[in-house]
Amino acid sequence: MQGLPWFSRPGSTRVHLSYFAPLPNDMLQKIKDSWRQFTDSEPGQRFEDRYNRRHENAGGGFNAGLLLHIGAGIVVTLAGLFFLPAPGPGTLILLAGLGLIGGEFLPVARFMDRAEVKVREWTKPAKEAWNRLSPPVKIVLGLIALACGATVMYWGYHLLFGGSKR
Secondary structure: OOOHHHHHHOOOOOOOOOOOOHHHHHHHHHHHHHHHHHHHOOOOOHHHHHHHHHHOOOOOOHHHHHHHHHHHHHHHHHEEEEEEEEOOOOHHHHHHHHHHHOOOOHHHHHHHHHHHHHHHHHHHHHHHHHHHOOOOHHHHHHHHHHHHHHHHHHHHHHHHHHOOOO
């Protein structure tokens, strides 16, 4: 790194960036491992298992990661509530925020486990019907959904920001 010679100079008094954060490959592997553990858990038990894994190695005292997860969960949940009127993304964003909070609070984790089982029951017929469709029909339905989403976004933008221009 030519612009920052202290990165490669032995005996430098500055601290290398890798002392503060794991290398990107390590972070990516940690995310993959966490996701694999999450998906390997049984439906209806995934979020509580994730909560237990997060709190197994937690020592006493101040934990910045806990505050980060709670803060990020609250922000993402509020964003999900804001986008809830939009078809699709609001619900997904809300669930992601609750999932983050569920890693820190056992009652939220248990709620998410119960909700997952109910949602799986409700969506099972639609999933079975989708699996019976041929690939060309799936493509056409995907394009229709994309066009509908784009139309809703266009009109939403127009209604919120378009107004009358005189």
